[in-house]
Structure formats: structure tokens, C-alpha cells
Amino acid sequence: MAKWTIFKQGVLEELPLQLGVFPFGVIYGIMAIESGLSPLQSFFLSSIIFGGASQILFVQLVSSATPVSIIISSVAAINSRHFLYGISMMEFLKHLSLSWRLLLAYLLTDEAYAVSIRKFVGETSNQFLHYHLLGTGLTLFITWQISTLTGIMIGENLPQFLDLQFIIPLTFIAIVVPMINSISIFCAALSSGISALIFSNLDLNFWIIISAIVGLIIGTITSRFDKK
Amino acid sequence: MMMWTIIILCGLITFITRFIPLSGIMPNELSPLIKKTLKYIPIVVLMPMIINSLSIYNGMELFLLENSKLYAALIAVVVAIIFKNVFATIFLGMLSFILMSNFLYI
Numbered sequence: 001m002a003k004w005t006i007f008k009q010g011v012l013e014e015l016p017l018q019l020g021v022f023p024f025g026v027i028y029g030i031m032a033i034e035s036g037l038s039p040l041q042s043f044f045l046s047s048i049i050f051g052g053a054s055q056i057l058f059v060q061l062v063s064s065a066t067p068v069s070i071i072i073s074s075v076a077a078i079n080s081r082h083f084l085y086g087i088s089m090m091e092f093l094k095h096l097s098l099s100w101r102l103l104l105a106y107l108l109t110d111e112a113y114a115v116s117i118r119k120f121v122g123e124t125s126n127q128f129l130h131y132h133l134l135g136t137g138l139t140l141f142i143t144w145q146i147s148t149l150t151g152i153m154i155g156e157n158l159p160q161f162l163d164l165q166f167i168i169p170l171t172f173i174a175i176v177v178p179m180i181n182s183i184s185i186f187c188a189a190l191s192s193g194i195s196a197l198i199f200s201n202l203d204l205n206f207w208i209i210i211s212a213i214v215g216l217i218i219g220t221i222t223s224r225f226d227k228k
Numbered sequence: 229m230m231m232w233t234i235i236i237l238c239g240l241i242t243f244i245t246r247f248i249p250l251s252g253i254m255p256n257e258l259s260p261l262i263k264k265t266l267k268y269i270p271i272v273v274l275m276p277m278i279i280n281s282l283s284i285y286n287g288m289e290l291f292l293l294e295n296s297k298l299y300a301a302l303i304a305v306v307v308a309i310i311f312k313n314v315f316a317t318i319f320l321g322m323l324s325f326i327l328m329s330n331f332l333y334i
Contacts, residue, residue, distance in 0.1 A: 086249025196276030215272030
């Protein structure tokens with residue numbers, strides 16, 4: 001298959017997912033403005049970070065006056081899943097030139113990965129597979145920028161009485177719940193949540209780090225109960 | 229200016245985590261322990277954020293009964309389990325929060 005045919009296939013396979021991505025981008029744009037970021041900062045966050053969960057987390061932490069070190073380490077922690085994506089795509093992409101790998105690493109997000117890895121695993125012998133990821137990634141990038149811009153424009157004109165901050169925990173619920181697919185992940189979630197309650201009065205938002213460590217420990221301990 | 233610096237640092241961190249596996253410096257197979265730990269990380273970071281936004285505990289007492297955010301969050305959890313859809317979860321969670329806090333005065 002020629003490379004641009006594969007590119008087009010990536011674009012077309014990514015399109016249906018935009019129904020979910022677009023509203024998410026709009027919500028991010030609204031929240032960014034609500035949290036006090038300038039319209040320019042809100043907009044460029046979408047291309048500088050380019051990751052929905054990280055951006056919403058960023059906005060939440062900035063609006064609660066969190067120390068910079070905790071903002072950066074939390075964003076890094078959330079991104080650790082992209083590391084796993086990269087590892088599972090490594091064998092298909094590592095032969096590419098540096099500029100291709102830089103570009104594709106930038107475009108590697110949840111939704112692009114989900115669609116392209118299916119293609120990669122199904123057609124291992126094709127030498128133009130990376131054009132598929134280029135197609136899914138670029139489609140997502142364009143939708144994300146347009147939806148963010150839409151959210152920023154809506155956010156600037158919203159009435160003040162709506163308590164929109166509540167959208168942030170709801171977004172996190174939407175991300176976390178489908179990830180809980182084993183006993184140990186459930187225990188990790190539960191214990192980190194309880195720790196957040198117990199340690200919520202600690203200075204400098206240290207409860208974030210402590211709760212995460214408690215969850216990691218409990219998750220690792222209980223992993224022996226997971227079905228193999 | 230400070231804000232732009234934080235934004236750019238977070239962008240760099242994000243890019244680096246995406247690029248390291250493709251950079252060629254990694255071994256071909258990660259140890260199973262590291263892989264498993266990486267799976268827990270997004271959850272143990274986001275879960276405390278969720279709990280902390282629900283105003284359940286103020287350091288003195290628990291607010292479990294008259295807490296519309298808590299009820300709306302539970303509804304959102306159910307929606308997320310059934311539909312596995314980000315927008316439906318946010319929309320129905322927000323709708324139930326607005327309805328409960330404005331009409332049931334919870």
C-alpha cells in the first residue's frame with residue numbers, strides 16, 4: 001500500500017473518535033480560562049503539552065496555587081503511560097530517521113496510539129506504517145487546537161454563577177474508572193483516595209505525593225491477587 | 229513570565245516521556261515490575277485529586293450526607309462504568325450536580 005493511502009486510512013480511522021475529543025477540548029478551554037490562565041496561555045498549552053489529562057491536571061494545580069515542583073512532577077507522573085505506549089511502538093518505529101521519531105513522539109497521545117497500534121500489530125510487514133500514526137496524530141492535533149480555541153471563546157463569555165470547577169474531578173473520574181481493570185489497581189485507587197483524605201491538611205500540597213506513594217505500595221502488595 | 233516557564237517545562241517533560249522509548253537508548257524489554265508500576269501511576273495521582281475536590285473532609289468532620297458533589301461523583305462513576313465515555317460522564321455528572329444543588333438543596 002502506498003504511503004499516502006496509509007496516511008489517509010489513519011485520518012479516516014481517527015475521525016470517529018473526534019466526537020469524544022472535541023467536547024473534551026472545549027471543556028479544557030473553558031476550565032483554563034476559569035482557572036485564570038490568559039487566553040494565549042490556554043491556547044498554547046494545547047500545543048506545548050498536547051495531552052488532555054495533563055492539561056486539565058495542570059489547570060487544576062495552577063488554580064490551587066500548588067508549588068511548581070509538585071505541578072511538574074504530577075504532570076510527569078500522568079504522562080508515564082505515554083512511556084508505555086512508546087515502548088509498545090518501539091519495534092515499529094525505531095528504524096526511522098531522527099526527525100520522524102521526534103515528530104511521532106510529539107503526536108503520540110492516547111487516542112492516536114489506540115487506533116494506530118491496532119494497525120501496527122495487524123500489518124507488521126508494511127514499511128510505511130508510520131504514515132498511519134502521522135494520520136491519526138495530525139487529525140487529533142487539529143481537532144484539539146480547534147476545540148481548545150472554541151472552549152476559550154466560550155469560557156470568556158460564561159456567566160460567573162456556574163460552579164464549573166466541578167468539571168475537573170468529573171473529567172478525572174471519566175479517565176480513571178475505565179482504567180480500573182484488576183484487583184490491585186482497584187486497591188491502589190482506593191488507598192490513594194483514602195490517603196488524600198487523611199493527609200489533606202499537609203502543607204504545600206504534599207498530600208498529592210504521599211497519597212500517590214501509598215497507592216503505589218498498596219497496588220504492588222495486592223498485585224499477587226490479580227488474575228494472571 | 230513565571231507561568232510560561234512552568235508551561236514550557238511541563239511541555240518538555242511530556243515530550244521527553246513520549247520520546248525516550250523511541251530514542252534508541254532503551255533496552256528492548258522493560259522489567260515486569262517497572263511495567264506494572266507504570267500502570268498504577270496515573271490512577272494514584274488522579275484518584276487523590278478526585279477525592280480532594282469533593283469537599284468530603286475539612287480536617288475536623290466528614291461531609292457525607294449533605295454533599296451534592298459526592299453524590300454527583302458517584303453518579304459519574306456509574307456512568308463511566310456503563311458508557312466508558314468521557315463526555316457522557318462529565319455531562320451527566322455535571323447535570324446531576326446542578327440539579328441536586330439547585331433543586332434538592334443538598
